[in-house]
Amino acid sequence: MASVTLENLQKTYPNGFKAIHGVDVDIQDGEFLVLVGPSGCGKSTLLRMIAGLETVTEGKLSIGGKMVNDLEPSQRDIAMVFQNYALYPHMTVYNNMAYGLKIMGLSKQEIDERVKNAAKILELTEEQLTRKPRQLSGGQRQRVAMGRAIVRKPSVFLFDEPLSNLDAKLRVQMRIEIKRLQESLGITSVYVTHDQVEAMTLGHRLMVLNGGNVEQLGTPIELYERPASLFVAGFIGSPAMNMISTKMSSDGKSIEIASDISLALENGGAADYAGKKVILGVRPEHLELSQTDNSLPFTVTLVEHLGADTLIHGHFGEDMTDLTVRVSGTHTVKAGDQLPVTITRDHIHLFDPATEKRISL
Amino acid sequence: MLKRVHFEPSVLPYLLVAPQIIVTVLFFLWPASQALYQSLLVEDAFGLSSEFVWFQNFEELFEDPHYWGSFQRTFVFSFLVAFLSMSLALILAVMADRVIKGSGIYRTLLIWPYAVAPAAAGALWFFIFDPTVGFIPYALQFIGYEWNHKLNGNEAMALVIFTASWKQIAYNFLFFLAGLQSIPKSLIEAAAIDGAGPTRRFWTIVFPLLSPTTFFLLVINVVYAFFDTFGIIDAVTGGGPANATNILVFKVYNDGFVGLDLGGSAAQSVILMAIVIALTVVQFRFVEKKVAY
Structure with a gap:
């Protein structure tokens, strides 16, 4: 459990492109923050900066009060769910979830306990644990990806458009499951999506990004009732505002x-x-x-x-x-x-x- | 109503496949059948008559310790060539995969050796390692090592292995690079978040995912070492010293065209043919099914 603090966080690529123009946000312990915006707005970049997969050009990034700008992803106590799930195709579902735990050096018994527990939460059967990812359906793969994040018992969950590869019906179902899971585990989460319905339903607070700038930060209702700019007004709500x-x-x-x-x-x-x-x-x-x-x-x-x-x-x-x-x-x-x-x-x-x-x- | 697409009988389809069939028959099937037939014949010393002897040539081969020696050398040679060229190519590919600036030039340069003809590559290494005028033996002198592959069989073997590997690295490099680039980046990132360092990521994620490429290259490299290294052997050592580098494919040529034992040479080439058929079967059976994850 930890808070995540971004202070004037900026990202400039070596080719001079400025992807993030200074983001300030204090994500509370246990909060569900959704980063939302059109493609190319920098939301994924910002998430990857928190994960440690992209370097921070300027500003300060703290997790649990500790500055983590220069720490490796593995040292940040985070777990990430990728858009394409990024499951290791050559390992069984069980080993996919156990991979990080083995590296942590946990005992076989402890690993087994955590994996079985996560499987239970996510309603994956024992038989499914022995399968390879390619033998699972999209929704099941999604669960495994979540399971891999849960077993690590991280301080922060990062989600990079985790539902965009699912069909509409499954997406609604998984959305509810993610929400329920986050509330029961109480782990601080940052969730990236371009889907405003997902954003509105999942987030305690939403951060609307546009061209690397924060357009507005607030609760879903605040954004709906008092959009701070034309962009937010047009982005939140369907059909769009007249x-x-x-x-x-x-x-x-x-x-x-x-x-x-x-x-x-x-x-x-x-x-x-x-x-x-x-x-x-x-x-x-x-x-x-x-x-x-x-x-x-x-x-x-x-x-x-x-x-x-x-x-x-x-x-x-x-x-x-x-x-x-x-x-x-x-x-x-x-x-x-x-x-x-x-x-x-x-x-x-x-x-x-x-x-x-x-x-x- | 017609159940199937129906064509009028015509000679056109036969004309269209004819070139392929003619080439295959003329350059593959006919020579292969000639080799099979020759392997059952024994010729007299002057090449004036030949006698049909059934499998006598094969029997003699299997009793010949030189032949088994050559077999053994071929296995050592092809295993080391495959191992050396594949491991070096993999290292180079992993490094090339990380290079961002000037990667095009780097890759192009690494592919060049593949375009060098085997005999030319042989000549190049022959000069570099020549005990009298070569640069490397000269350099080795300073650390107290006397290099002379013209006298030392192991050194001669090492030299042909280097040469054959050097030529094959470019090919392996290309396939490994393509294999590496087809591994989704998010997998590596997921492993990094899971706490795996670069070395661990390589051995637990990247290398297993490269296994289809690796297995494919293993077969290709063994085939290469078995059959395509004649030019290198001929140019660098000529099979010597004292048969130290006389591998099967070179022995076929040497026994047949230098020793003029056409029947025995044909029998050897039939055995090589069987080996290549076996390797091809392995290739098709396993590469396409088993190694896929």
Whole structure:
């Protein structure tokens, strides 16, 4: 059990490419932190730096209060689950799990006990322990990879997109198992994924990375309710948040959504942005299909029936601004229909188009 | 409706495979059958008549201590050539795998020896080790060692082993390098996290995963040492001194074309043929099935 502290952690490759631009985070003991972002954002690099597979160019990395910048991976008391599982193909499942323990110099009895115990937790049968990895299914291999991490009883678990090679159904199942396992073992974990659903469901806290920079660090709900930037707003939530270019009124107390429709802002608005252009963000699930004084005339172009929800795509206004509305249940809306859509002020987000940062009200 | 794709009878397919069949028959099957036939004949000293003697040539061979000596030398020679060239190639491949800058040049240079003809390679080593004008014997003098492979049979054997290995290293290097590069990097990383140091990682992860390549190369190298080293032996030692480097393939030539014992030479080549067939069977049986993990 240990905390992991990153202080101004940076990575520059020998060719001059700067992959990580200074990350600061204090991962609490027992916390589940998810690093999330699009491919190439540096999330895997950051994880590999914590693992010791990539060198730290600048900054300080501590595990359990001890600086580990220059320690070998094996000395950091970590275990890692790789995307392709990285199981040793020539060893049986048992030996795959026992490999690290043998190197630790544990007794045969102790090794046997730990491996059997891990197998039990992960529901691997005795017979499966004698097989080679290639004789197992994807989900079973995933379990073995986790087992190899568990038996070492590390202070920190590192997961590098461990579920991306599984099919959708298995992924959901393994996601739940990882969450349950992490909670029961209480081991500090860092998990890399590009899948925002995985990130939201697994993490105590999420770190959204973009181009080697931290866009936002916070709990899943914080990220959902108060995205710090346009990037986070667009990345978290599915379908993605609607972004509408609008103008702040001259007194800064309301925004003008369309030519004659304006929306009064909470807390007296933002006087700094009076008369300026702002980007209004509204999640599809926060739009209402109702006729009010300032509802928008919405033209439907496409309807997606998901069963539990219905996604209605369309546009409004003279410049045909795209909009997606999510309503629960099934609806008999068809393309070409005209509907009134209302934006309520409770769930709106405003962003500065220049800095792409959130405008706080 | 037709159950299968149906073609009109035509001579075209036969024409297309004809070149392959003609080459195989003309250059492989016919000479091989000639060797088989010759091995059952004994020729008189002047080459004017020959007599069909069934397996007399083979019987004589198996009773000949020189032949068994040559067999033994061939095994020593091929084992050492395979071991030396494969282990050196593996070391070089492991190092080349780590080089990042200028790896292209490094690899290209290491492949060059393979392009040198056996006789030319033999001549090269012949000069380097020549007891009179060679550089190495001259250098060895200073540490008090008298090198003369023209008199010392063991030294002669060592020299042909070096030469044959040197030529084969490039080939083995290429395969080992390809084998190393096909091992997923994450496996090495996983082993590093599991606490294995570089040496341990090599012997417990990398080397076992290279086993299909290693086994393949072992067969190839033994075949090479058995059959493709004639040029080297001929150029470096000529089978001498006192038959010390007279391996089977050289003895076939020596007995047949120098000693003019065509029947005995043919019988020897038939035995070599059997050995190469056996090795090929081993190759197909095991490389493709057993060693896969």
